[in-house]
Amino acid sequence: MMMNPATDSEGGVIDMSADGEQRYDAPPRIRGRVFVVRGDITQEHVDAIVNAANTTLLGGGGVDGAIHRAAGPELLAECRTIGGCRTGDAVITRGYRLPAKYVIHTVGPIWRGGNAGEAELLASCYSSSLKLAAEHGVHTLAFPSIGTGAYGYPVSKAAQIAIKAVTDCLQTDPSINEVRFVCFDERTLDAYERALSATGR
Ligand code: AR6
Numbered sequence: 001m002m003m004n005p006a007t008d009s010e011g012g013v014i015d016m017s018a019d020g021e022q023r024y025d026a027p028p029r030i031r032g033r034v035f036v037v038r039g040d041i042t043q044e045h046v047d048a049i050v051n052a053a054n055t056t057l058l059g060g061g062g063v064d065g066a067i068h069r070a071a072g073p074e075l076l077a078e079c080r081t082i083g084g085c086r087t088g089d090a091v092i093t094r095g096y097r098l099p100a101k102y103v104i105h106t107v108g109p110i111w112r113g114g115n116a117g118e119a120e121l122l123a124s125c126y127s128s129s130l131k132l133a134a135e136h137g138v139h140t141l142a143f144p145s146i147g148t149g150a151y152g153y154p155v156s157k158a159a160q161i162a163i164k165a166v167t168d169c170l171q172t173d174p175s176i177n178e179v180r181f182v183c184f185d186e187r188t189l190d191a192y193e194r195a196l197s198a199t200g201r
Pocket residue numbers: 039040041042052053054059060061062063064065066067108144145146147148149150151152153182183184185188
């Protein structure tokens with residue numbers, strides 16, 4: 001007997017068959033707007049790149065260090081005027097010498113085992129960044145894998161949260177045309193590709 005697939009309110013197909021794992025075939029509004037690539041985020045030609053910063057906004061290692069080096073000292077000077085950012089929040093600056101016009105700085109949670117609100121805070125990094133991007137007329141945006149370096153968030157869990165938070169936001173925000181997850185290493189790329197393909201794209 002033929003059965004119609006279950007659909008969500010926007011026509012996305014929920015597939016419970018095959019290996020029994022639930023897959024979500026995203027509605028057309030999301031399709032073609034979220035990409036996973038390997039690379040160095042400082043080289044991305046997008047309207048804004050996101051920085052995995054710390055609460056001081058005064059720079060650090062990892063992607064934060066790379067963004068500050070590539071943007072030049074004017075970025076740190078502007079960050080000093082902001083006075084910090086809370087975990088899960090985001091702030092925006094200019095991109096200076098970067099190809100991107102803006103840098104959105106967000107602060108991921110430090111992984112403490114998973115029962116300290118880490119998942120909500122990490123999701124909030126993505127939603128706060130997208131909100132700020134939309135408010136500044138950003139159409140193309142690149143994220144690094146927030147929290148999964150120095151802050152220790154397990155990458156497969158972080159990738160699922162990141163993909164879900166971004167696809168949820170894009171459903172209600174038509175102004176963002178493209179979100180790229182720029183993964184620095186093979187393991188991170190693999191985790192984000194898996195998380196994205198689990199959505200059916
Ligand atoms: N392009 C894209 N991704 C990168 C790049 C790059 N150029 N460089 C590193 N990554 P992390 P966190 C990846 O540690 O865990 C800083 O000191 C990296 O391989 O940069 O949120 C801040 O000041 C990893 O997959 O950020 C904070 O104190 C991912 O970016 C703290 O680290 C995130 O790793 C934030 O820690």
